Amino acid sequence: MGTPVTSPFVPTRPPLRQPRRGDAPGGTAQPGGPRHSRNVSRVSDAVLRMDDMTVVREGATLVSGINWTIAEGDRWVVLGPNGAGKTTLLSVAASRQFPTSGRVEILGGLLGRTNIFDLRARIGLSSATLADALPADETVLDVVRTAAWSVIGRGHESYDAFDTDRAIDLLAQLGCASLAGRRFGTLSEGERKRVQIARSLMTDPELLLLDEPAAGLDLGAREALLRRLGRLAVDPAGPVLVMVSHHVEEIPLGVTHALLLRGGRIVAAGPVATTLTAPVLSACFGIPLEVGVVHGRYSARLAFPPTVMRAAQPA
16 A cells, blocks of 8 residues: 655644534533534535526625536636625635525535535635634634634633644644744734634645635735645645635645636636636736746736837837
8 A cells, every 4th residue: 555645734633623513612522523524425526516606695796607616636716806706706615605596515515405514614714704703812822723613712612732733733834833822913914814824724624715815915925825825735635725816926836727707707717727818817807918927926917009018118
């Protein structure tokens, strides 16, 4: 037999405790049981599948007619202008929002027919909404560790040495080990982003969803974060990754597929090589763009007409 592949971000370990129906957040961990509750029969082998999915809220259509399938091993980026529906799409994928119509399958279970608390234990999520909900006076260690119970804010729940060791290990891998004793509210934006990602990995998720993880970061903090996300994306033992962004410059190495949204509808979806092109990105953002790729990293800028470029050149 070959040597099993293990991820630096997902160390081999015994089953994590997850809260069960009827468990109070302040309860004591119960021994035994599987790491995650599985469906008796999977609908399909897709990690995520949306069929003609539409979300309407207060008369506004946020996304419409979404058909999207994510397979095991995929690493996706979702791009689009403001108001395109990116966060709504990710919220449905995280089982935090239900579609108005259509069919959504997440990790083998149909949304609406699957216990969402069991499902959410298998999904790692980092978002601005979640960050705002994290207690500012809580230690970084507890911000990460409470994810083992799927709770926000430390109560009377019990954590054993494994929980603590895993939280510290994840913080170390994201360059945050020295922050463990700090209060979350005292961190810089870049530090908060990395701590949130450590928290999202705490339960060893099968699906990792990151909503604009590099937003608001300066150049150095952005590049440091993207380097770590790149390590996670190229790791064959890492979770399936879906990352939302406004900018192609924020796409880490290792991303395999891209989905482009505009006005709540899909403009294009597929492998990055055929999707992140100047014509497709121009159609998505509504302006003529030039797209470049250097050492696997993308960039985009406004494509000036030749007459403008000639006028800008020195005599």
